[in-house]
Amino acid sequence: MPAKKNESERRLILCINATLQKKAKNIVAINVKEISSFTDYMLICSGDSDRQVRAISSAIQGYMKKAGILPLGVEGETAGQWILLDYDDVVISVFQEQARAFYDIENLWDAPRMQIDETATEVNKLNKAMR
Secondary structure, eight states, X not given: OHHHHHHHHHHHHHHHHHHHHTTOEEEEEEEOTTXXXXXXXXXXXXXXXXXXXXXXXXXXXXXXHHTTOXXXXXXXXXXXXXXEEEOSSXXXXXXXXXXXXHHOGGGGOOSOEEXXXXXXXXXXXXXXXXX
């Protein structure tokens, strides 16, 4: 089990760092592994436009592909309002802010969360609540 835990954390960190490179806003990671049967972590972030939302999604996919990890599914790329990326133990939602406020998915989960500093260039480890 520890190998899976470390792999999940590694995937989450890769995704967070990709979002930081594309200047995503309001980046939140949620640890749902104790309450979810479909994933360990949710990562939610926003972009200012459909172009930025697609760029953030593309960056995540690029980072993950370089690590040899392909998504199980990608939804919403055409519209660029809400792109969902499924990497099994990490599920990422990249929103335009208006869509994010409407769906408010991060408030569906009563679970440990980590707000990521948007001014950071990289995250190397998760805080204790996220492990």
